[in-house]
Amino acid sequence: MKFNKILENIKNYEAGKPIELIVREFGVEPKDVLKLASNENPVGTSKMVVQALKKSANKAHLYPDDSMYELKDSLAKKYSIKPKNIIIGSGSDQVIEFVLHAKCSKNSAILVAGTTFSMYEIYAAHIGAKVYKTPSKSHNIDEFMEIYNSKKDEISVIFLCLPNNPLGECLDAKEVFEFIKSIDKDTLVVIDAAYNEFATYKDSKKHISPLEISKLKNTIYLGTFSKLYGLGGMRIGYGVADENIISNLAKLRPPFNVTTHALIAANEVLKDKEFIKKTLENNASEMVRYEKFAKKNGIKFINSYTNFITYIFDDKNSTQICDTLLKQGIILRDLKGYGLNAIRITVGLPKQNKRVLKALKALI
Numbered sequence: 001m002k003f004n005k006i007l008e009n010i011k012n013y014e015a016g017k018p019i020e021l022i023v024r025e026f027g028v029e030p031k032d033v034l035k036l037a038s039n040e041n042p043v044g045t046s047k048m049v050v051q052a053l054k055k056s057a058n059k060a061h062l063y064p065d066d067s068m069y070e071l072k073d074s075l076a077k078k079y080s081i082k083p084k085n086i087i088i089g090s091g092s093d094q095v096i097e098f099v100l101h102a103k104c105s106k107n108s109a110i111l112v113a114g115t116t117f118s119m120y121e122i123y124a125a126h127i128g129a130k131v132y133k134t135p136s137k138s139h140n141i142d143e144f145m146e147i148y149n150s151k152k153d154e155i156s157v158i159f160l161c162l163p164n165n166p167l168g169e170c171l172d173a174k175e176v177f178e179f180i181k182s183i184d185k186d187t188l189v190v191i192d193a194a195y196n197e198f199a200t201y202k203d204s205k206k207h208i209s210p211l212e213i214s215k216l217k218n219t220i221y222l223g224t225f226s227k228l229y230g231l232g233g234m235r236i237g238y239g240v241a242d243e244n245i246i247s248n249l250a251k252l253r254p255p256f257n258v259t260t261h262a263l264i265a266a267n268e269v270l271k272d273k274e275f276i277k278k279t280l281e282n283n284a285s286e287m288v289r290y291e292k293f294a295k296k297n298g299i300k301f302i303n304s305y306t307n308f309i310t311y312i313f314d315d316k317n318s319t320q321i322c323d324t325l326l327k328q329g330i331i332l333r334d335l336k337g338y339g340l341n342a343i344r345i346t347v348g349l350p351k352q353n354k355r356v357l358k359a360l361k362a363l364i
């Protein structure tokens with residue numbers, strides 16, 4: 001059977017390996033599987049969310065509130081913006097998809113950092129749009145500017161991942177806003193802020209304000225509930241932008257694109273200040289454990305503004321390390337697919353991190 005030619009150039013997104021696979025393949029007990037591969041929240045699910053979901057379990061037969069009134073209202077209050085500045089997606093991934101369909105065609109291009117979140121490229125491929133990457137792996141704003149200036153007619157979307165997955169680095173907000181000022185009104189700048197709360201907690205200079213973004217005519221802020229908020233399994237995220245951008249993206253939103261329970265969970269976790277605080281504190285203190293280990297053992301790492309750390313190896317093979325750990329039930333993310341001899345480790349709870357580092361120590 002013939003399919004759309006565009007499909008020939010599309011690679012599937014390589015997700016972190018699921019726990020069930022390790023249980024089946026290596027016979028590890030489910031309780032002994034440690035997954036630190038997808039940057040999920042190691043603290044777990046907020047207890048307030050669990051309660052709210054239990055109470056609403058009997059609403060499964062009804063379609064969700066498609067206006068998403070309550071969640072939009074909560075986010076609007078949190079960021080001092082209007083509900084009309086917000087679009088909700090089935091993960092912020094879906095908002096990335098809306099952006100590309102709203103702005104790109106097969107004659108246009110996107111501009112991204114040398115090594116960054118692969119979904120930008122994958123969704124661009126769905127449309128047949130070209131992808132320009134900066135020579136540097138991490139974000140270098142001068143390189144972004146140079147490529148943009150030479151390909152202005154083609155580039156319709158620029159992605160800045162702040163902080164960047166899978167490397168962990170983060171530009172200062174000041175640099176970012178200056179950059180946006182020199183970009184045409186017709187080019188959309190996407191600020192993927194999936195980890196920005198972690199960056200802001202570490203260094204306030206990294207904070208990107210959704211309110212400031214919503215005042216610009218050519219920029220969108222993307223947030224997710226999958227990382228800090230511990231709702232990866234619920235699939236919910238959002239975009240914040242000027243009303244004109246949001247109303248155009250909304251034309252591409254399928255009806256009922258997020259579930260009733262995802263909406264309830266997201267709205268509830270925003271209230272759970274204790275859960276959020278615990279997550280940020282654990283991440284900051286446990287990050288230090290990983291940094292110390294790396295320094296002591298001569299492993300290179302990137303100063304991380306996220307909830308993961310990327311270890312770069314010289315003489316050891318990252319794939320071999322990951323495969324060996326996998327057999328012990330420890331799932332980490334090998335970055336060979338990104339052309340890096342490196343491993344991305346989601347920062348877990350103290351006991352989990354001790355287990356990872358003990359296992360790693362035995363291999364290096």
Ligand SMILES: *Cc1c(COP(=O)(O)O)cnc(C)c1O
Pocket residue numbers: 090091092093094117161164165192194223224225226227232235236237
């Ligand atoms: C996790 C992640 C997202 C979005 O995840 P969703 O689960 O789809 O909300 C977006 N961008 C980056 C860089 C991420 O790491």
